[in-house]
Structures are given as structure tokens and as C-alpha cells.
Amino acid sequence: MKYFFNKNGPLISTYLIIAISFWFVFLIIIPQLYMFDLSFRPNIPSLLRGGPDDVYTLIHYKHFLFGSQTSGESYNYVDVGVFFNTLLIAILITLINLCFCYPIAFYIAKVASPNTARLLIVSLIIPFWINELLRSFALRILFAGEGFINNALLKLGLIDNGINFIAMDVALYTGLNYAYILLMIFPLYNAMETLDKNQLEAAEDLGSSMLKTHFRIVIPHAKAGIASGCTMVFMLTAGALATPVVLSSPNTFWFTQLIYQWFNMNDNWPRGAAYSVVLLSVSVVFVLLMMRIFKVKIGEIVR
């Protein structure tokens, strides 16, 4: 602490401490604690808050599991189904994203000349100046029944009838994949960037194929970057709202859409809070489990 003050001077140190504690306490801890607390409360009008009916209860969690606040006879297949579907697809999207971004990141980090690399990075970033909602709608137009892709395929005579990409959720998966692509590419790129090019050449000289070199040298070296990219993409995909709202087919639900409904349309904030808590805690546990399995430490991720 004393060292910190000496190093940064009293003014900057005080600013840093106040800013960081404000960010941490007011923007993260307090709202999340409030949500956590809310999820154990009954849904009662604000007038009755703090009254005798305002007691801790598990009804919202029960509702998520069993579809009813009281009986535990049959499971809430709809909500639990949506939940696991969301997680599963988020995992798949993360994996596809990884496969898609790995070659790009490797190319930028180790193959391209510095100028080409800069150009590629800029052209990856610029599309993200357009906001997520707009990008999703653009994809919707692209994939629509009378959309660009269908029209092109029809004109080329490759298909006879338009394909319903929206109903098949192709549009949704494309959109989700694209939405967080930078959060995968940059950690991968950062990790690969530090790999000594001579190691790749040494491996080649020793007779290693491209694929073996990647599995034995590049991936182990970039492991922390891969973990960090996957974590971010998984968390954000599982928690995405705008893209699913715009692009999902009428019968596909993203778990965040349920949360949103409880909060907004059904005006049941405690239940929405409970659903959020479920999503957050299961996602976190899943990520920690994966990190355990692949032997990545939290400290390495933020390196």
C-alpha cells in the first residue's frame, strides 16, 4: 500500500482507489447482492415490502424446477429445457467460435507481415462499431425468406424454394457466433503473439507436421488465451439477449428471454432475479469445472 502510494503519487493513488472501489462496490457488489436477495423474496407490491409477508422463500427456484410454487411432482420441462438448451448451444457456439477464430488469430499473430496483420485487425474491429442490435437486424434481412441469401440461391438455381433460415435457427447461430468473435480472437492472438517463431521452425525442421506442431507447441503455449477467450464467449453467449430476440425462430427460446419476460412483461422481479441467479451460478460452476479439467488457473487467464 505504501509502495503503491509512493509509486503513483498521492493524487493518482487516491483517484485509483476511489474509482476502483466505486466500480466494484456500486456497480458490481451492491446490484448483484440486491438481485440475490430479491430472488428469495415473494413477489409482492412495493407497498407491502418490509411487511409481515416479506419473508425469505424458495418459491421462485421451485417454480424454475417444478413449474409450480408448491408441488414437486413433475418437472418444469419448458423452463429447464430452455435452460439446458441455452447452455448446450452456448457451449457449441463457443467451440465453433474457437475453431473459427484459431486459424485467424494464428494467421495474424504468426504468419502475416506486420502491415497485413494491422490491416486485418482493423477490418475485424470496424464492423463492431455498428451496434449489436443493428448487426442482428442486418443478419435477419440477409437470412429472411425473401432475403439476400435466398434470392441469390434461387437466382443461381441452386434451390427451388426459399429456405427458412430463421426457423432453422441458422440465423441465430450465425448471429451468436459473430457477436463475440473479437473476444475470442484477441485473447488467442495475444497468447500466440508471444510464441517464438523459431520454435515453429524448429518443429518443422524436426519433421513435425503442421497439425502436430499446433497440438504440441502452439496450443499448449496459447492455453491460457484459449481458456480466456472461451470463458468470455461462453458467458456472453449464454447471457446474450439482443441477438436471440431478433434472430431466434418463434419456437426457440433463449434463457435470457425468459428472464426478460419475468422482469418486464410479467412484472415478477423476484422470479426474474432467481432465474438470473440460476444462469449465473451454473455458468460459473461450469467454467470453473472446465478450467479444472484443462488445468488452467484463473491467474493465467488474466495474464
Added chain:
Amino acid sequence: MSADVELQNVSVSFGNFYAAKNVSVKIEKGEFFSFLGPSGCGKTTLLRAISGFSEPSDGQILIGNQDMAGIGPNKRPTSLIFQNLALFPLMSVADNIAFSLEVRGTGKVQRRKRADELLELVALSGQGDKKVHELSGGQRQRVAIARALAIEPEVLLLDEPLSALDLKLRQKMRTELREIQKRVGITFIYITHDQGEALTMSDRIAVMNQGELEQIGSCHNVYESPRTPFVATFVGENNAFYGTVSAVDGDMVNVLADGHNFLAKAGDLGEGKKYTFKKDDKVIMFVRPESIFLKDQNNQADNIFTAGFKAIEFEGNLKNIYMSIDGKQNVRCSVSNAVDTTDLSNSKNVELKFSSRDAVVLPVGPLAVD
């Protein structure tokens, strides 16, 4: 197995800059051959062309009489040791060494056996399970050698592998490299900017300057009969006396320099030929510091001259005496530390002598240090 390597008019260009120009040399089987040259002269470029990481823009590279054009580094019978070694930091020492076997699908037990054999060859027995970062610089060096030898190359290419080590270790590794080369019997092509390294280890040396070969020869040949002023000044130390030819008698040349008339021998052109000079040619006469003696030192010498004393520098085993003729021409003379030089410091003028057999006359050209 060991193979000879032949470069025929090899040039390597980056855009319109030639990093290697028209290099031709034949390296024999089992030879320890060094390319010696200053930083940036194109040594690494040339080595990468031999190993297959880059293709020459002109000329041919033959290894074991086979043209290597279009053959990738993994298909050539060569193995390259990188300037920074490029060991794999996340693998154990044994895994590093056996990496080439692993990617060829050799079983674990056999890999380990081979790694242990190679560890023994480079005097690192029992260190196979360590991580690379747990080794000292010299040990890493040896792991890199073992890893490169694991593919049983016919030619080992070494890119200044000792440059990161401290002086003592470097000297030890020189001897060791030479011994390993004798034991495995394959061709070593060694790159260095350190002439001491090249001279102590090599059978033959090629001196390079700005992408071109200046001279190829044995260590003695290169040191004693430099063919160009660059070689004369880059390999070892040399005094350069600029002058004009006043008389020629066979191989012996009289050079008028700094008001003295020196007698010296004409430089070698290789293949038994000598440079021929005529009167009034502009030349440089080279005399090595260790060939210049103080007058009272017992030695037969036919050139005697006087120079003004400037400074004396202690270098451990020997002393460097700096002098100048008329304050213009600098002269440096090295004597053994045992030589008494106490009165030298008090005297203004020093009488010096050298033998005409130790003085080489070459046409004027660029020096290594200007």
C-alpha cells in the same frame, strides 16, 4: 552418415537487396566448416537457404550431390540449431530431444531410450526429466545439440549457438562441440561472428563480408595469408600501413610508407598464386601486432623503425603497446606479459622491428574496422 554440401553461385535476395551474393563453396563430408563474418553480412540468410527455410533466388544447393531445390526443411538431411536455440519450454528435456521421434510415431519407451543415449552423448545423463528452464545456459546448449542430432542428420547447421554464453563457458563449449563432431562424424556447418570461435574449432573457414565470400581456407591459411584487406583486419588484429610500391623483387615487395622503406611479401591469391605488383602501386602492408617486436627482444628481423609511444594496455596474458609514427600512422604491438616494459613508459620513441616474412602486401581495399 555424413554428406558434403555444395553451394553453386548461391544468391539470396530480399526485394532488390542481396543478403548473399554469388556464394560458391564445397564443404566436404565430415568437415567442421565455419562461415565467419560481421553481424548482418548474411550468415543466417545463407544457413536458412541450406536448411531449406528459404530458397535461394539464384544458384543451387547440393547436399550429398542431390539438388535441394524445392525440398522443404523437414525433408533435407540437415538439422538446424537456432541462434536462440528454440527449445520447447513446456516440454521436459527428454521430450525436447525425442520430439522428432514423437512426431514420427515412435513409441514412448523407445523415445526415452534414444533420448537417454543422446543425453549421454552430450554429457547430460540423468537430466532428462528436468524442465528446460531448470538448466543452465551451457546445458541448454547441449540439449539443443542432442535434439538436433536425434533425427540423425547428415549435416548439422549451427547458427551462432554459443553467442549467449559467457566467455569461460563459450571456450569450454568450443572444445566440447568439436569433440561431439568427431564422435558423430557428420558435417558441421557453423556460423559465427567471433573469429576466435571459428579459428579454434574449424577445419576450414569461409570469411564473409556483405553477402560475399572473401576467402575460403584453413584456419592457418586465412590467418597467415589473408587475401583481402577485409580478411586481414577481420580475422585477428592487424596493423595496416598505407603506402606505395617502390621496388619489386620476385615475391618480395618494397613498400614506401610513412617515410620508411619496408620489405614485405606479396599477398597470396590462393592456388599457389601471388599478387603481382609494380612500382608506384598503391598498397596496404599488414603486420600483426604479435609479429612486431621491441628492438631488444631477441628476434631476427629485417625491418626496423621508430615510433612514438602512446599508451600501454594490460590484457592479462599479454600487453598491447600503442604507438604512432609521426602522430599519424598508428602502430600496435603485442608482447607477452612477461616482457619488461617499465622503461617504455618513460621513453618517447620506441625502436621496433618485424620480419619481412610476417608482413603481407595487398592491394588497397576496405578494412573490417575503419
